[in-house]
Amino acid sequence: MTDPASPHEERTFAALRPRLFSIAYRMLGIRADAEDVVQDAWLRWHGSEPAALQSAEAWLVTVTTRLAIDRLRTRKAERETYIGWWLPEPLVELDERTPESAAELASEVSVAFMWVLERLSPEERAAFLMRQVFDHDYADIAAMLNKSEASCRQMVHRAQARVQQERPRFDVPKDTHRELLAKFMQAAGNGDRAAMKAMMSDRVQLVADGGGKVNSFLHMLHGAGRVAGVYWSLEHQFPSQVVYRPALINGELGLLRYVAGKIESAQSFVVNEGRIVAVFIMRNPDKLTNVPQLI
Incomplete structure (x- = not known):
């Protein structure tokens, strides 16, 4: 039987949960899948030794990203047989001032952007998001994906070119x-x-x-x-x-x-x-x- 989480563990995870959800949702485009990935990350976090980790955020972001890649690989096969076009599950807010519509979801999560991300492979999508949206350096991304920095740079470059080609950016007030x-x-x-x-x-x-x-x-x-x-x-x-x-x-x-x-x-x-x-x-x-x- 797993020991109950300490108050410190719960506070740490709760503070990082919005960021983990935003990563998982951008990867998967489905709220329930993103929430499942975050819950799996919590279980792994609780089953580890958080006190021994150098950075709780780095560890949880890495685990969440890897879990999302695995799930997206499974979902990719399902989406190939999806009837018609596949668009993400919309995140809907009726009040512009709600926290969910603020910092974590205000940057690069539009439906048009998610539509283009579907053209990327799971690892390309993760590398691109980590670099362009979440501003991680290539050393961090390489560690997350178990790849060389050079390989990650190449993936991000290819993904960036495709995104710019398929989704011209319009800055509209x-x-x-x-x-x-x-x-x-x-x-x-x-x-x-x-x-x-x-x-x-x-x-x-x-x-x-x-x-x-x-x-x-x-x-x-x-x-x-x-x-x-x-x-x-x-x-x-x-x-x-x-x-x-x-x-x-x-x-x-x-x-x-x-x-x-x-x-x-x-x-x-x-x-x-x-x-x-x-x-x-x-x-x-x-x-x-x-x-x-x-x-």
Whole structure:
């Protein structure tokens, strides 16, 4: 039988838990998987001799990263048979001031960013995140991954090139993003197809994740007319039953959509030069269980 944890062990782990969760979530994209990894890290931490460790944070970050890599390797095989596009489970907050939407989740956790990370191998993803998001040096990363520093540098370089190629970064003021989404939410709620189309780039793309559980697009949609038409058709299919609500989705302002009083999707938007250039719609009901219901 395992001895109970000391108050010092519990305090130390509790202080590091948000960071460990943010690592695991960025690696896995599913809240339950991330929480399982953090719990496994706790069990290993408790089963070790914490007092003998030189750095509790370094030890726990390393264990969490390795556990996440192992789990992602398993999940990768499952995702190859996933029906349609795979998007992360959204982290939804209704209040911008909540701690979860602050420091740990405000940096590089957007749906668009997570979408690109799916193209990386588990070890590339870990090396890239540790270096570019969590600012670890290459010696630390090499120790975490049991690889040479040169190998880690190469992995990070390849991953960085791919991320920059597939996800151009747009620096948009929060107020601009908020105002555009407020107008879009009103237009979508009114089924105003022309107004929605005017707010989108001609090359806008839409990616939807239904996971085979609900009807969804198996191919990426392109073009303002087609994307605006998706919103218009839903409003006309369920007149006066579609409600939009603003929310923080993975640290960025997005929309929750309810149909007949039930959560239907969480939606993330990429904005550039005053227009919507990408829409990510998470419809798989398994990924919406933690989304607040309409009040």
